[in-house]
Amino acid sequence: MSKQNALLSAGNIGDIAVANRVVMAPMTRNRADPDGTPNDLMRDYYAQRASAGLIVAEGTWPVAAGQAYNRQPGIETSKHIAGWSAVTEAVHQAGGKIVLQIMHAGRIGSHHIKGSDVATVAPSAIQARGEVHTDSAGMQPYDVPAELSTEQVWQVIEEHRQAAKNALAAGFDGVELHCTSGYLPMQFLCSDSNQRSDEFGGDVQGRVKFAVECIRAMASVFGAGRVGLRMNPGNRFNDTKDADPAGSHIMLLEAIADLNIGYLHMMRAPIESIDAFKIGREKFTGTLIINDGFDANLANQAIEQKQAYAVSFARHYVSNPDFVKRIIADLPLTKFDRKTLYTPGASGYSDYPNAEM
Numbered sequence: 001m002s003k004q005n006a007l008l009s010a011g012n013i014g015d016i017a018v019a020n021r022v023v024m025a026p027m028t029r030n031r032a033d034p035d036g037t038p039n040d041l042m043r044d045y046y047a048q049r050a051s052a053g054l055i056v057a058e059g060t061w062p063v064a065a066g067q068a069y070n071r072q073p074g075i076e077t078s079k080h081i082a083g084w085s086a087v088t089e090a091v092h093q094a095g096g097k098i099v100l101q102i103m104h105a106g107r108i109g110s111h112h113i114k115g116s117d118v119a120t121v122a123p124s125a126i127q128a129r130g131e132v133h134t135d136s137a138g139m140q141p142y143d144v145p146a147e148l149s150t151e152q153v154w155q156v157i158e159e160h161r162q163a164a165k166n167a168l169a170a171g172f173d174g175v176e177l178h179c180t181s182g183y184l185p186m187q188f189l190c191s192d193s194n195q196r197s198d199e200f201g202g203d204v205q206g207r208v209k210f211a212v213e214c215i216r217a218m219a220s221v222f223g224a225g226r227v228g229l230r231m232n233p234g235n236r237f238n239d240t241k242d243a244d245p246a247g248s249h250i251m252l253l254e255a256i257a258d259l260n261i262g263y264l265h266m267m268r269a270p271i272e273s274i275d276a277f278k279i280g281r282e283k284f285t286g287t288l289i290i291n292d293g294f295d296a297n298l299a300n301q302a303i304e305q306k307q308a309y310a311v312s313f314a315r316h317y318v319s320n321p322d323f324v325k326r327i328i329a330d331l332p333l334t335k336f337d338r339k340t341l342y343t344p345g346a347s348g349y350s351d352y353p354n355a356e357m
């Protein structure tokens with residue numbers, strides 16, 4: 001018998017009833033068809049992992065301009081909706097719950113991936129330092145982005161509403177806004193990448209507005225209790241720089257307080273001076289999910305000690321589709337192969353077996 005009773009107990013994440021507190025964290029795996037359509041591989045991969053209380057499906061672009069990576073899925077076209085419908089149906093049939101992470105990459109974009117007719121956009125025309133792997137031309141610098149006009153920012157917010165409508169049509173149980181890792185909501189939030197002087201820029205009240213309005217739009221479709229927000233204050237990935245990361249994130253949580261969204265999905269801060277989990281507990285009244293570097297024992301302890309309601313796991317889920325069963329039966333975990341994290345095909349994706357009992 002497992003001793004992880006807190007982690008394995010049923011409950012509710014926002015308005016979503018879950019069989020346990022084990023959440024599969026979102027992981028970009030780049031297995032979709034070239035046009036972003038989810039396929040049978042993705043259906044099998046997610047269905048294999050349906051014993052998680054909740055799956056947060058990988059960062060998915062709402063519109064072509066928001067795509068970051070080759071073979072990253074979208075939720076824009078009727079083909080995308082049909083592909084994701086097969087995924088959600090398979091997960092539900094296996095008894096699981098699944099929400100979709102909406103990820104607009106903003107300036108983390110390359111025309112070698114999106115095609116030269118698709119713009120790369122951002123709060124300000126400031127190129128992100130760094131390079132991205134492209135299938136057609138190897139490593140490439142990010143595009144110099146075009147600055148969005150105020151009217152265009154409102155359009156991008158509407159695109160988030162439409163993405164949520166499409167996710168609802170595809171049978172998802174909810175949606176999560178990807179507000180970390182240097183993608184568009186973070187580009188608005190951070191003082192370095194947002195040099196605007198309109199209502200979406202300037203001081204921190206202006207810089208939080210884009211994320212607030214995206215969340216409001218997503219909640220208008222699903223109901224607030226089925227909307228989540230992913231955060232990681234202090235994250236510097238993809239050239240993210242902010243003069244006061246803790247202050248910006250606190251301001252964002254204060255600005256969404258009256259929206260009463262279902263959950264906050266908080267990653268551990270990569271710098272010691274920020275206690276992200278404490279910020280989550282103090283500034284958010286909905287369900288708190290915490291993440292980064294947990295095993296089942298530590299996760300169970302964290303829930304017992306009321307540090308959080310649920311814990312999410314990413315890397316364990318790469319190679320342990322039956323992670324929950326392994327917790328219950330105290331079975332060893334399989335290590336994953338780094339080389340196949342982002343490569344096309346089933347190898348290192350949907351071919352990791354369940355544990356032998």
Ligand SMILES: Cc1cc2nc3c(=O)[nH]c(=O)nc-3n(C[C@H](O)[C@H](O)[C@H](O)COP(=O)(O)O)c2cc1C
Binds near residue numbers: 292312316
């Ligand atoms: C292959 C891979 C892809 C990831 N893709 C995403 C993503 O699409 N969205 C996101 O918010 N986080 C993403 N992450 C971060 C994970 O969700 C998670 O926060 C991180 O791996 C730490 O959790 P862990 O220690 O349980 O692995 C990714 C991580 C990995 C390893």
